[in-house]
Amino acid sequence: MKPNVPGGFRPDRELDRNWLRWMALFWLCVVVWFLYDRQGNIYWLLLGDTDDNMRLMQVRAWLAGQGWYDLRQYRLDPALGGADIHWSRLVDLPLAGLILAFKPFVGIATAERWACGLAPLLPLSVAMAGLSLAVRRLIAPWAWPVALVVLLGCTSTMSMYAPMRIDHHGWQLAFLALTVAGLADPKRARGGATVGLASAASLTIGLEMLPYCAMAGAIIALRWIWDRGDVRRMQVYALTLGGGSAFGFAVFASDANQVLRCDALTPVWLSVMIAAGALLFGLSLLNPANRWVRLALAALAGGVIVVGFALLFPQCLGRPEQVSDELANTWLNNVREARPIYKHAFKTAFPMAVLPVIGVLGALFATWRARRSEALVGWAAVALFTAFASAMLLWQVRAAPAAQLLAVPGSAALLVVVVPWFLGLRAPFARWIGEVPAMVLGVVLRVFGTVAAFLLLSGLWAGLVVPWFSADKGAKPGKPAPPDRVAAANAACARLSNLRMLNDIPAATIFTHVDLGPRLIVTTHHSAIAGPYHRNGRAILDVHHAFTWATPNFRPIAKAHGAQYLLICPNMSETTLYRARGPNGFYAQLVKGQVPNWLEPVKLREVRPGAPLPFQLWKIRYDLPDAPTPAPTKR
Incomplete structure (x- = not known):
């Protein structure tokens, strides 16, 4: 059902033709609200996470003259030569640019505050654009606002874009959104290039999204196995993945990442990306007509990557951090976000898991509806990607922002069907209950049914349920809960x-x-x-x-x-x-x-x-x- 009003103005047509302009306005409204709501955090330089603090120190050191490829933090453990930080400078660029832009007008201290407030909102625009493109391609050209509204309710995801959240997670999520847009793109070469470049950029920043990048590549290979005509997508993806990773390594890999480490885009993972790209490109040149032959060749290529990795880099078969057992038991295993979701309290786990489950169901529903249309393959890819991201919560709860982000298209697919159905009710059951009662019932269902459907399918109802279940049942009436x-x-x-x-x-x-x-x-x-x-x-x-x-x-x-x-x-x-x-x-x-x-x-x-x-x-x-x-x- 497309929105329409009399008088010649077509909202669906306007949202299609000028979608980028309206999306930019939507993003600007979110920026204004965030800056207003978090102005106290900006004023007090409230960088709540250790990585946000270290990111600012990394930028400060670079602007003070520290080398581009030198990412050691010399104010941590200075007596022993400083601390090795395994990041890259890619995410430093927008933050440093904002500081330099503001500094002549407000001084360095205020420039840092406002740069830290604005920098996280830049990748939010990229994430919004990626989700909008995906929904426009999969659902309808006018449906992208639904996705953005659902995104605003993704608390785990949006927390990565809040002012002062200057670490790299927001940019990696933005590239993940572009990956979804590429998987949904009907233009094969453009879609392959989008996924390949987005994956390379994400890996240049860090390896947190490596499983998602690998899954995106596997989905592209599966599309080629199923449909030989999709070879162009895989071919361009292979070239951009390998070439983009090589460019990212050459320009952004620190001096410390030039060795065979397993926790960043070092020669280890650069070799894997180039080898994977070369093998996929070779398969695209062969492009056998028989589907089973294509499946066998793809499995062989995957086996070559796995066996080669195990033989060449056996030190990376365990934890990528390569820490000692004592350090893992003393510190790393106690990091809360590294625990699976079922080891967290209900009030933490439930809001994280609700929308991913809805997203998977919605993507499956949309895949079934598109079974006779060109969108079938795109929705099948998104459904598989969303299910994978949701399953990642069983490994580590830090997967929640990505799982919620990837759930947005599935949630939007349900909303654009269910909400218009409620809005279209006029006089249900009139034959049995009479015309007037049916009209009253129709009004009630249009109002309360629409609201209930939106809360349910967007996952926002989880935030209403948690306080009730998490209430302190042992607290005495009239007395506040003990402070944390x-x-x-x-x-x-x-x-x-x-x-x-x-x-x-x-x-x-x-x-x-x-x-x-x-x-x-x-x-x-x-x-x-x-x-x-x-x-x-x-x-x-x-x-x-x-x-x-x-x-x-x-x-x-x-x-x-x-x-x-x-x-x-x-x-x-x-x-x-x-x-x-x-x-x-x-x-x-x-x-x-x-x-x-x-x-x-x-x-x-x-x-x-x-x-x-x-x-x-x-x-x-x-x-x-x-x-x-x-x-x-x-x-």
Whole structure:
């Protein structure tokens, strides 16, 4: 059913002919709302994630003269030469460009704030364009606004585009949206080029989307196996994937990524992409007429890639991070987003999973409806892609943003059928209940049925259900739920107004928690020991050992890293691991008040009178011998 109104104006025609202009206006409205809603975050430089803080530090270092291919962070563990960061400079470009554009008018500090506020919204426009193209090609030229409205309800996905979320995930999701548009493109060469270039760009940024890139390539190969006439799509895809990956490696791979590492676009994965492209291109030249022969050749090519990878790069058959078992058990396995969805609480898992399930059902429904049309193959590809993304939630919950993004076309396919059906009701069941009651029923169904259908098929109803199921059944009436001390500590100790009090002491290397390290170096002139980056396993383990082992072990570890001060944030989430792994360790003794004699308390100014800082700071004295730790004073 196409929208239409009398008087000559056709909304469907306008949304088709000028879709890009209207989509840009839609995006601009979202930008204005986001900037208004998050203006406090922008003002206080509230970079909530460790990676967002490190991204800003990476850009700062580059603008200050650090080499294009040198991505070491020299203010993490400076005594041992800095921390190796496995990213690329591709995502640094728009952020650096915005800073340079704003700096002459507002100064460097304000320029950084507004650049961090605007930068995440740039890839949002690309994601919106990709989804709009996919829906225009699969559903109807006028249906793209439905997809954008559904996208706004994808809480996990949209969180990656919120102001101050400057890390690379938003760009990778944008390229994933372009991949969907390429899979749905009826023009084979253009579709293949879109998927190939989008995959190459995503891999240049990082390997987080490698499974999705591999699945997109497999879908293109399956399309060729099914339909020999689709050979042009696979041919162009093969060339752009291999060529784009080679270009990305040559221009953006850091000096540290020139070796055979497994966690980034290094010679390992560059070889895989070029080999995969070459094999697919060779198959496209052969292009046998028999479908079973094509299937056998594709399986053989896949086997060559797998066996060759295992023989040439056996070190990459395990975890791509290549961390030790101790580091995995101490730190990496405890990262919440790396756990499968069924290991998370209901209030976290349910909203993430609802829309992907709806998206899969909607894509299957649309595939069935398109069984006699040209859109069949496109919808089958999207259904397979959406099902794969949803299954990824069973591996790691960090797949939620991608799963919700890929669910948008399926959800939109259901909405454009069900919502118009409700809107078209006039006098249902008039034969049985009479004309007037039927008209009243029609009004009720048009209003409430439309709203209910939209909430259900867009997944927004999950947000209404979760608070009811997550309510504290044991709470007493009239009394608020107990405060979340961990969340409060995480927020307070990362707050700019609190951390900048540390600038009262001369620049030094401060020994603190791993998760606090990136925030510390962004907001103060101090250096830290570690951040949550797997290539720096020794520093991460040393921090955990220092806090969990017995007190006498702390000073030798801190001295090896050149630490001059110790900073702790009681109740920060990372400290729960210290308590669990070292119940009688150094950190556990500190929070009990058992402070060794070689820690000299440092008094800092309060942000305002009567508002003590949420952390504790000591100067580490290496010139004093160990003495019995005094027992805490009883009050």
